[in-house]
Amino acid sequence: MKKKITFFLLLTFIVVIAGNMVHAEDKKDLYQLSAYQSESKNPTVAVMGAWFFPSVGHAYAGDWIRGLPFLVINLAIPVSMAYGASGALLSYSFVGTKIWEFVDAYSTAEDSNQKLIAGMSNPNVRAPLTAKTSLAEDGFLEEGFVSGEVAAESKDVQDKITALEKKYDQQFDLLFKRLKLSKAEVAEKKD
Incomplete structure (x- = not known):
């Protein structure tokens, strides 16, 4: 049942x-x-x-x-x-x-x-307009708004996104290296 x-x-x-x-x-x-x-x-x-x-x-x-x-x-x-x-x-x-x-x-x-x-x-x-504030702040989008479908199909925007990802990866690596150095310095100071 x-x-x-x-x-x-x-x-x-x-x-x-x-x-x-x-x-x-x-x-x-x-x-x-x-x-x-x-x-x-x-x-x-x-x-x-x-x-x-x-x-x-x-x-x-x-x-x-x-x-x-x-x-x-x-x-x-x-x-x-x-x-x-x-x-x-x-x-x-x-x-x-x-x-x-x-x-x-x-x-x-x-x-x-x-x-x-x-x-x-x-x-x-x-297509609904969506805010792309991080890309707009970095100068990759001129108006700050772009259609989701248009952005996905645009090779130029994809290339700019890839360049932005590389830039942030490099900054993250640099920050991580600095943190390692500061941890080593802290360890030396404790001894």
Whole structure:
């Protein structure tokens, strides 16, 4: 009877643990979907922003520097008209620039969404950051934080860790030699 109860409890425990593991994966996928929906950019909104004011669509998509040339061009054309420049070429360049800005704002929003998707599918992006204070203090890590997976795969970091281990081994050996000498000196003084 004890064996049956033990077997039943063990089976129940396994089913509960396996169910929680599957549920955890579902929660992670749900979190990623929620993060994508909250951070993704609507390309149509980017185009509408560019329609109302130059470079606003690019700023919405997260790349306002890419929209600065459009802002400069859209300000330069009316200024040049105010100083007496006119003609069909100026009008066509204004219309062409606006169309190009709409297309570019749309593609900037699409690029932003693709980068977001790529970041979610890359396991190194989601890797938790761990403090490596001893390596940072010795100047082996520039920022003091590194992803665990990235550090394990980086040969450069591994070489630096090996050099650090050798340095500490040498310091330990030197300290040990000093302790031996001091023990010998203590023994001589006792005699």
